[in-house]
Amino acid sequence: MDLSFDRLTKHYGGKIAVDRVSATLTPGVYGLLGANGAGKTTLMRMLCGILEPTSGEVFWDGKEVTGLGAAYRNVLGYLPQDFGCYPHYTAAEFLSYIAVLKGLPRDTVQRRIRELLDTVGLRGAAGKKLRTFSGGMKQRVGIAQALLNDPQVLILDEPTSGLDPKERVHLRNLLADYAGDRIVILSTHIVSDVEAIADEVLMMKAGSFILRGAVPELVRQAEGKVWELTVPAARARAWQARATVANFRHEGDRVVLRIISDERPGSQAVPCRPTMEDLYLYHFGEEA
Amino acid sequence: MELFRLEHKKLWRKTSVRISVLLCFAYVVIFGGVLSYQWFEFGSSHDVTSAFGNNFDGYAMIRSYQARADSYGAYLTDGALQRMVRDIQQDNDRGIYWQNADSRSTVSGYLSQLYPELEDADNAYPTLMEYYVDSARLTDFYGRRQAALEQFLHLQGQGTGEERAMLLAMNGKVDEPFRYGWVRGWQFVLGNSLADLGVIMALFLAVVLAPTFSGEWHSNTAPLLLTTDGGWRRLARVKVLSGLAFAIELFALLAAGGVAAQLVYLGTAGWDMPIQTMKLLAVAPMNMLQAEIYEYAFALLGAIGFTGVVMLLSALVKSNVLALLLSLAAAYGPMMIAQYLPYGLQSALGLLPLVGSGTDIFRTNTFHIFGKYIWSPYLLITVPVLIGLICIPFAVMKWSRRQRA
Numbered sequence: 283m284d285l286s287f288d289r290l291t292k293h294y295g296g297k298i299a300v301d302r303v304s305a306t307l308t309p310g311v312y313g314l315l316g317a318n319g320a321g322k323t324t325l326m327r328m329l330c331g332i333l334e335p336t337s338g339e340v341f342w343d344g345k346e347v348t349g350l351g352a353a354y355r356n357v358l359g360y361l362p363q364d365f366g367c368y369p370h371y372t373a374a375e376f377l378s379y380i381a382v383l384k385g386l387p388r389d390t391v392q393r394r395i396r397e398l399l400d401t402v403g404l405r406g407a408a409g410k411k412l413r414t415f416s417g418g419m420k421q422r423v424g425i426a427q428a429l430l431n432d433p434q435v436l437i438l439d440e441p442t443s444g445l446d447p448k449e450r451v452h453l454r455n456l457l458a459d460y461a462g463d464r465i466v467i468l469s470t471h472i473v474s475d476v477e478a479i480a481d482e483v484l485m486m487k488a489g490s491f492i493l494r495g496a497v498p499e500l501v502r503q504a505e506g507k508v509w510e511l512t513v514p515a516a517r518a519r520a521w522q523a524r525a526t527v528a529n530f531r532h533e534g535d536r537v538v539l540r541i542i543s544d545e546r547p548g549s550q551a552v553p554c555r556p557t558m559e560d561l562y563l564y565h566f567g568e569e570a
Numbered sequence: 571m572e573l574f575r576l577e578h579k580k581l582w583r584k585t586s587v588r589i590s591v592l593l594c595f596a597y598v599v600i601f602g603g604v605l606s607y608q609w610f611e612f613g614s615s616h617d618v619t620s621a622f623g624n625n626f627d628g629y630a631m632i633r634s635y636q637a638r639a640d641s642y643g644a645y646l647t648d649g650a651l652q653r654m655v656r657d658i659q660q661d662n663d664r665g666i667y668w669q670n671a672d673s674r675s676t677v678s679g680y681l682s683q684l685y686p687e688l689e690d691a692d693n694a695y696p697t698l699m700e701y702y703v704d705s706a707r708l709t710d711f712y713g714r715r716q717a718a719l720e721q722f723l724h725l726q727g728q729g730t731g732e733e734r735a736m737l738l739a740m741n742g743k744v745d746e747p748f749r750y751g752w753v754r755g756w757q758f759v760l761g762n763s764l765a766d767l768g769v770i771m772a773l774f775l776a777v778v779l780a781p782t783f784s785g786e787w788h789s790n791t792a793p794l795l796l797t798t799d800g801g802w803r804r805l806a807r808v809k810v811l812s813g814l815a816f817a818i819e820l821f822a823l824l825a826a827g828g829v830a831a832q833l834v835y836l837g838t839a840g841w842d843m844p845i846q847t848m849k850l851l852a853v854a855p856m857n858m859l860q861a862e863i864y865e866y867a868f869a870l871l872g873a874i875g876f877t878g879v880v881m882l883l884s885a886l887v888k889s890n891v892l893a894l895l896l897s898l899a900a901a902y903g904p905m906m907i908a909q910y911l912p913y914g915l916q917s918a919l920g921l922l923p924l925v926g927s928g929t930d931i932f933r934t935n936t937f938h939i940f941g942k943y944i945w946s947p948y949l950l951i952t953v954p955v956l957i958g959l960i961c962i963p964f965a966v967m968k969w970s971r972r973q974r975a
Binding site: 327330331332352355356358359360362364365366367368369370371375378379380382383384385388427431 | 572573576577579580583584585789790791792793794795796797798799804805
């Protein structure tokens with residue numbers, strides 16, 4: 283089972299949103315990381331078959347997905363960014379609607395909906411109208427609908443946005459558990475989410491993959507580029523202006539800065555153990 | 571079926587839909603029906619400057635109007651007309667106005683059209699012939715009607731050839747003497763209430779159905795729907811069915827309310843009167859009931875046709891506001907510009923859904939197509955629904971194609 287794409291490209295007029303990206307994804311969790319406008323959503327929409335690429339192709343088990351049509355959509359679960367729903371439906375009605383659209387057998391729909399509402403922690407709110415839901419609750423309904431057909435390919439665009447820390451942890455565990463023999467692709471700005479569950483990270487910048495690999499492997503690339511430097515509070519601002527500062531912590535009248543830099547930023551700077559967030563800032567420091 | 575049920579439920583769940591239906595019902599059935607019968611239209615009047623000056627006694631007044639009309643016998647003969655005029659004049663002499671006011675307007679119409687030579691230009695109110703004309707001179711009602719009709723056709727440019735023959739042949743099937751009863755109640759139903767039904771429905775159908783497709787972009791659900799198995803085309807079909815079901819339901823609600831109010835206030839009396847008692851020079855061999863059925867069918871088929879047009883417009887754009895404006899323009903635009911266009915174009919615009927009028931059954935308008943004259947109501951009732959049905963596959967196709975935009 284694999285999902286692959288070959289030189290996938292999308293142009294909007296003269297602007298290149300995704301530029302000849304290729305990859306083969308096998309079961310596991312893939313974290314798509316990148317700043318706003320990096321091309322993550324465009325790539326995901328092309329993978330879902332709802333956006334026509336300017337060039338390139340997407341293959342499911344070696345077959346081009348456009349030709350597969352409904353057969354591909356049957357194995358697909360998608361949570362779009364800024365997930366929209368019908369505010370006058372209850373959560374259960376909304377899921378029934380999507381379930382019918384997904385062609386789920388009628389006799390299993392209600393059971394599946396109950397299971398999923400349980401899974402996302404919304405069983406008690408099944409009969410409440412979606413317009414009364416908070417952003418986080420709506421997002422959880424969105425995740426439930428993506429899982430309705432037990433998809434082999436699950437594509438989640440910013441699934442953790444709007445979720446509180448507890449909900450985020452719950453979702454991360456859910457996805458990690460779900461992945462097993464399925465392909466899960468999630469995009470996010472929240473590096474810690476990717477770090478926690480992604481088997482592999484695809485880092486995008488200006489429409490291209492600039493990094494790809496397992497988290498520890500990628501984090502190693504940031505070794506020797508992360509420093510801790512303690513400076514007087516008065517000089518902290520000056521350091522922020524001239525270097526990428528990942529963290530800023532007061533200790534009495536001094537400030538401990540976590541600096542991302544190829545070179546040792548000062549003689550007092552000491553190297554530290556990098557994290558995924560450091561790597562992200564190394565590549566997107568200016569945009570961040 | 572399940573998807574249809576859910577889509578239909580989704581439509582009815584919207585607050586805007588419920589408010590729209592409530593307002594439409596209130597306007598058509600409560601305001602335009604019950605209150606009109608009881609107050610504005612048939613309540614006795616002591617203040618002719620405003621319908622709000624009427625008394626709240628329409629039900630009793632209608633009974634008295636009907637009883638009076640029935641007293642002239644079952645048929646409209648010269649003798650009956652003469653008695654009506656005599657009664658009006660006697661009541662007037664006694665200073666009684668309201669009791670004959672209702673039949674007076676009907677009689678006044680008959681006299682001005684059929685006995686114009688009896689008009690006294692020296693009278694202070696020359697057009698109010700019923701107050702001064704010598705009733706004994708009101709003879710040959712049907713001969714005069716035939717002559718007036720032929721004269722009318724001549725003035726309309728329909729006085730010769732196949733068109734004239736067709737219209738006169740229709741007229742020839744009208745039974746004479748006319749069954750007679752209280753006319754103005756039917757005039758209100760057929761000429762006011764039902765005539766406006768389509769115009770009002772257009773507004774509410776546009777408000778409710780314009781977001782059918784465009785709303786999916788507005789609510790940002792389109793990307794989600796696109797990835798479902800049943801997907802785009804199946805959903806589009808269900809949306810269309812749901813929209814059509816809504817149009818029929820709205821119509822049924824209004825029709826049921828309208829008919830119920832009509833039965834309560836007017837009853838069934840006079841259903842078998844020919845429409846000529848209402849419009850003397852109409853040629854259609856129809857009675858009041860048939861005319862009512864036609865006008866309801868006209869509104870229903872027009873609503874179905876309009877639904878198809880709105881669906882297409884909704885599928886063409888991604889903005890709810892634009893879809894609504896285009897839908898309103900599709901109905902009201904032609905109505906607004908028609909008066910500035912040549913007659914032929916005006917007639918053609920009348921074929922658009924809910925733009926034409928169901929009251930054409932009272933007229934002698936025709937369409938000349940491929941050398942044949944066709945009485946306009948035949949086309950006015952069929953073409954709009956065909957236009958709507960033609961729009962539907964395009965709406966489905968357009969919506970389906972959007973998926974990879």
